[in-house]
Amino acid sequence: MNNDNVSKNFNLNEFKVSKDHPELASKIVFSPMDIMTIRVLALECLQPIRDSYGSIQILSGKRSSELNAAVGGAKDSDHLTANAADIVSLDSSLLAVMEWIVNKSGIPYRQVIYYPNEKFIHISCNIPSKAYKHEAFTSINGKYVGYNAAKK
Numbered sequence: 001m002n003n004d005n006v007s008k009n010f011n012l013n014e015f016k017v018s019k020d021h022p023e024l025a026s027k028i029v030f031s032p033m034d035i036m037t038i039r040v041l042a043l044e045c046l047q048p049i050r051d052s053y054g055s056i057q058i059l060s061g062k063r064s065s066e067l068n069a070a071v072g073g074a075k076d077s078d079h080l081t082a083n084a085a086d087i088v089s090l091d092s093s094l095l096a097v098m099e100w101i102v103n104k105s106g107i108p109y110r111q112v113i114y115y116p117n118e119k120f121i122h123i124s125c126n127i128p129s130k131a132y133k134h135e136a137f138t139s140i141n142g143k144y145v146g147y148n149a150a151k152k
């Protein structure tokens, strides 16, 4: 592992990305707390997905307040505290990945949100500075519906 690796298959630089605002993403500087948080996110939440379903691309990781505003993120977004990532699967079906995360994996996510229209999964991990959660949603036309309830 080189110094920028945060788990076997993830590198710190993969967490400062934005397709629409690359110039804002490139300006992100990770604090020591950000790096510890990203390690937890990578080790607990992302690496298990990678190990089971193959390559993952991170569309959005840590956001500065500037980048979060530019992408229309929530004011209290987990991306601001570096404990969230928006991911796509390069090798597997996104729905299969989501189904496994929620109903089989045992991954200790804080929040996982399936975006079937936008075609990505938002996943965050629990960190000491935020209230513990373990919840799964599907985003349908901007509304969050419980993931398993939405399937019925």
Ligand SMILES: [Zn+2]
Pocket (backbone or CB within 6 Å): 060, 079, 084, 085, 086, 122, 123
């Ligand atoms: Zn997100």
